[in-house]
Amino acid sequence: MTTKKEARARRALFSAGGYHGTGLLLAIFFLAPFAITILSSFRHGTEARLPPIPPWPTTGVSLDAYRSLDSFGAGVWQHTLNSAAVAIGTALLTVIVSLLAGYGFSRYRFLFKNALFVLIIATLMIPFQSILTPLFIILARLGLNNSLIGLTLVYVTLQLPFSVFMMRNAFDAVPKEIEEAARIDGARDFRLLVRVLLPLVLPGIVTVAIFAFLNSWNEFLAALVLLSDNSKFTLPILISAVRAGRLGAIDWGAVQAGVTVMSVPCLFVFLLLQRYYMRGLMAGAVK
Amino acid sequence: MTLADTVSLPVRRPRPKRRSPRRSQWKGLLYIAPAMALVIVFFILPVLFTFWMSLHKWPMLGGTRFIGLGNYIRMMSDSRFYSALGFTAYYTVIITIAIFALAFPLAMFVERQRRMVGVYRTAIFMPVVVGLASASLLWVWFANVDSGFLNPMLAWLGLIDLKTNFFASFDSAFFIICLMVVWKVAGFTMIILLTGLQAIPTELGEAARIDGANRWKRFIYVTLPLMRKTMALSLILSVTGSILAFDQFYIMTAGGPQNKMISVVYYIFNQSFVSFNLGYGAAMSLVLLFILVLISIFQLWLLRVGEDRP
Numbered sequence: 001m002t003t004k005k006e007a008r009a010r011r012a013l014f015s016a017g018g019y020h021g022t023g024l025l026l027a028i029f030f031l032a033p034f035a036i037t038i039l040s041s042f043r044h045g046t047e048a049r050l051p052p053i054p055p056w057p058t059t060g061v062s063l064d065a066y067r068s069l070d071s072f073g074a075g076v077w078q079h080t081l082n083s084a085a086v087a088i089g090t091a092l093l094t095v096i097v098s099l100l101a102g103y104g105f106s107r108y109r110f111l112f113k114n115a116l117f118v119l120i121i122a123t124l125m126i127p128f129q130s131i132l133t134p135l136f137i138i139l140a141r142l143g144l145n146n147s148l149i150g151l152t153l154v155y156v157t158l159q160l161p162f163s164v165f166m167m168r169n170a171f172d173a174v175p176k177e178i179e180e181a182a183r184i185d186g187a188r189d190f191r192l193l194v195r196v197l198l199p200l201v202l203p204g205i206v207t208v209a210i211f212a213f214l215n216s217w218n219e220f221l222a223a224l225v226l227l228s229d230n231s232k233f234t235l236p237i238l239i240s241a242v243r244a245g246r247l248g249a250i251d252w253g254a255v256q257a258g259v260t261v262m263s264v265p266c267l268f269v270f271l272l273l274q275r276y277y278m279r280g281l282m283a284g285a286v287k
Numbered sequence: 288m289t290l291a292d293t294v295s296l297p298v299r300r301p302r303p304k305r306r307s308p309r310r311s312q313w314k315g316l317l318y319i320a321p322a323m324a325l326v327i328v329f330f331i332l333p334v335l336f337t338f339w340m341s342l343h344k345w346p347m348l349g350g351t352r353f354i355g356l357g358n359y360i361r362m363m364s365d366s367r368f369y370s371a372l373g374f375t376a377y378y379t380v381i382i383t384i385a386i387f388a389l390a391f392p393l394a395m396f397v398e399r400q401r402r403m404v405g406v407y408r409t410a411i412f413m414p415v416v417v418g419l420a421s422a423s424l425l426w427v428w429f430a431n432v433d434s435g436f437l438n439p440m441l442a443w444l445g446l447i448d449l450k451t452n453f454f455a456s457f458d459s460a461f462f463i464i465c466l467m468v469v470w471k472v473a474g475f476t477m478i479i480l481l482t483g484l485q486a487i488p489t490e491l492g493e494a495a496r497i498d499g500a501n502r503w504k505r506f507i508y509v510t511l512p513l514m515r516k517t518m519a520l521s522l523i524l525s526v527t528g529s530i531l532a533f534d535q536f537y538i539m540t541a542g543g544p545q546n547k548m549i550s551v552v553y554y555i556f557n558q559s560f561v562s563f564n565l566g567y568g569a570a571m572s573l574v575l576l577f578i579l580v581l582i583s584i585f586q587l588w589l590l591r592v593g594e595d596r597p
Contacts, residue, residue, distance in 0.1 A: 022396065023403060027410035030470065034413065036436055037425050051439045101322035108315025120322060123330050125583040129531050129552045130572040133559045134336035135329065157329035160322055189314070218418025220534045221552070225560055236420035240538050243424055252434045255424055262421040270416040274409065277416075281478060 034263060041065045041256035048253025065253035069261075072246075072254065073238050074231040080261060083217055083234040086148050090155040090216035091209040094163050097156060098208055099201075102167025103193055107179075117168070124161045128154075132225050139226060146228045154226065155216040163208040166283060170204030171197065207280040210273055214266055235262050337569045337576070345566035358570035368571065370547075371554040378461075378550065379529040385469050386525055390476035397477065398484045408481075412474035419471065423538040426467035430454070437463075454540060457547050464535050464548075472528075476521050483517025484510070516590060523586040527579060551575055 036055040043057045045064030070076045105117055128135075135154060136145065144150030174197060182196040198205075220236045227233055233241070239258035242251060270277055341359070344352045362368055397408045414422060430437045432452040442449040453459045487510065495505045511518075533552040536542060542549050549557070555575065559568030 016401075019399075019401060020403060023407040026393070026396070027407055030411050030414055030474065033425055033429060033470070037428070049434050051434055052436050053439050055436070097321045097325065101319045104315045104318025108312075108318065110312045110315040113315070116319065116323065119331075120326055123326060125580055126330070126334060126576055127527070127531050127579050129533065129555075130576040130579070131330070131333035131337055133555070133565050133568045133572055134333040134340055136560075137340070137565070138328070138333055138336065153325065154329055157325045160326060164322055214416060218420065220418065220420040220538075221556070224537075225556070236418060239424055240420060243427060243538060244541075252428050252431065255428050259421055259425045259428070263417040263425075266416045266418070266421075267413060270413070271409075278478070281475075282482060 034267070037256050038260050038264070041253070041260045043253070045253060048251065048256070065257035066261075068251055069242065069254040069257040072242050073233055076238075076258075076261065078231060079233055079235050079238045082148060082232060083236075083262075086152050086155065086223075086234060087213045087217040089148075089152040090159065091213040093152065093156045094159045094212040095205055095209050098160060098163035098167045099193075099198075099205065101160075101164045102169075102171050102201075102204075103197070105164065105168045106171035117164075120164050121161050123157075128158055129221060132222065135222075136225055145226065146232060148227075148232060151223060151226050151234075152216070154222055155212070155219065159208075159212045159215065162211065162280075166204050166208050166280065167201065169283065170201040174200050203276060203279065206273060206276040207283075210269060210277050211280055213269065217266065218262075334576075337572055340566050340569035341573050343566045345564075345569070347563035347565065351566070354566070358567045361567065362570055362574070367549070368554060371549050371551045374547065374549065375530055375532070375551045378532060379526055381461075382465055382468055382529050383522065383525045385465055386472055386476050387522075389469055389473045390480055390521075393473060393477040394480035394484055398481055408478075411477060414471045415475045417471075419534040420538060422467055422471045423535045426463065426470075427454075427539045430463045455544065457544050460540050460543055460548070464539055467539070468535060472525070476525060479521040479524070480514070480517060483514045486517075487513045519586070519589040523582065523589070527582055530575075530579065530582075 036052055039056045040052040042061045042063070043052075043065070044059050044062045045068065047057075047059070048065060048068075066076065073079055101120075105113065139145045139147075139150045139154075142150070144153070178196065178200070179192065182192055187196055218236065219234075220240070223234045223237050224240075227237065235258065239255065239262065242254045242258055245251075342353060342355060344354050344357065393411060397404055397411070429435050430453045432438055432450060432454075437453070438447070438449055438451065441447045441451075451459070453463045491509050491513070492505055495509050500508065531552055532550050533556065536548045536550055536553050537556075540548050542553065551571070552575070555568050555571045558564045558571065
């Protein structure tokens with residue numbers, strides 16, 4: 001009896017070991033590339049060309065890679081600022097526009113309401129890659145070519161199907177009684193939306209903002225096509241130019257620094273607001 | 288009094304009812320107006336404009352000329368367009384199989400209620416939140432023959448020669464790109480599949496176990512059929528995402544050895560913004576759009592089929 005119990009305990013321990021061993025290996029496979037890149041970016045400039053063996057700085061921490069990254073384009077600060085302006089602008093505008101639209105679709109009745117809602121959602125079926133050519137011409141006609149504002153507006157539009165859907169569901173989930181009580185207290189329309197309903201749909205807003213921020217921070221093709229002025233480049237465009245090389249030589253230290261600058265904010269935002277991110281993912285998956 | 292009330296009520300009531308919907312009519316429209324304006328200007332209009340442009344010879348500078356179906360006729364005899372379509376199809380099939388081959392076991396691994404499982408889930412998911420461009424740049428350095436990490440490591444394991452240049456041949460470059468994409472996307476597919484796995488009632492597995500089904504049989508006859516809907520969804524997401532692939536080929540191989548890695552989007556990009564044949568680019572965009580709408584319709588059908596037979 002005891003031997004049987006012992007055997008079972010041993011087997012459980014063994015399977016736990018196997019489970020966590022596998023888990024550890026998987027975690028290393030998925031995280032090591034980040035760790036190696038970030039650590040390598042702090043090596044001395046003389047080491048930048050060498051393989052990262054070992055992957056950490058051996059001759060003292062240095063910012064050489066970041067300094068050489070700064071020598072590309074209009075300086076890494078300018079390009080980080082461009083990326084941040086576009087990403088934060090997209091997140092803000094997406095929240096405002098989808099908040100209003102979600103409220104409208106959830107609480108008002110008007111002509112063609114369902115048709116218009118389906119129209120917004122249906123744009124998901126059409127890949128933006130296939131409308132990039134006319135988008136380029138239209139933005140030029142509007143005087144928004146080669147401008148971060150034009151790029152931001154395009155990104156907001158791309159976020160809308162998901163965001164409007166999210167916000168409408170968020171408003172649908174708010175009990176009508178709360179609204180009626182607030183109406184009796186004299187709050188109407190816009191004030192009702194801002195004072196009473198906003199805190200109630202805040203989780204939805206956070207989800208919408210995270211996705212808008214990450215997607216626009218990371219987007220590559222539209223930025224590549226729509227921005228032609230060197231100083232307007234967002235980070236992905238700048239770093240891919242660094243990777244293409246200067247005078248036939250590629251500065252890998254600058255690439256490592258660039259990947260670090262691009263990835264760390266995403267990882268940070270995700271780890272901080274993981275719950276809201278996953279909610280958005282599930283909503284997208286269920287739909 | 289009571290009589291007046293009962294008489295006046297039906298008269299008084301319809302009035303605000305008739306007026307308020309009309310007022311809320313335009314109020315509702317006002318709330319959705321910004322969203323509609325953006326969608327119309329930056330989405331509906333471009334889609335219609337794509338069609339118009341595809342009927343023209345449209346250079347970047349200078350006048351445009353109506354050429355009817357000229358661009359489409361040219362497309363039919365454009366061998367580079369066909370090879371782009373062929374390569375995109377090849378990439379889509381291989382990468383989808385690779386992602387599923389990894390993501391399914393991962394989903395089953397992180398489904399179990401164990402300590403640390405949340406940490407593993409988060410770790411596996413981390414590459415999903417960085418951009419495809421960042422991931423491409425990271426891995427192109429990783430796989431670089433002189434300065435990368437893969438060569439010394441794989442050589443140390445005795446798998447390759449230290450001086451193997453991964454980007455010199457199609458197959459090895461393609462392998463590195465697939466490795467990067469699987470690393471970046473597997474966590475996403477894993478989470479989608481995980482939602483499907485968690486939706487399966489545990490009683491079903493228990494019942495099958497009591498009936499004497501072993502682990503493999505339970506997987507084939509209980510888990511897989513109940514996962515049909517989730518699988519269809521993640522399959523479609525993977526397929527549409529792969530058909531639109533661009534970043535990794537542009538950044539990692541710049542079209543690859545002998546221009547063999549030009550995907551459809553890459554070819555449209557080249558025609559539109561490198562050779563400035565905007566009209567021809569629009570015509571090909573429309574074909575791409577058509578293919579993807581077909582896939583979306585197929586997706587809706589597939590999901591509906593799943594509904595009929597739960």
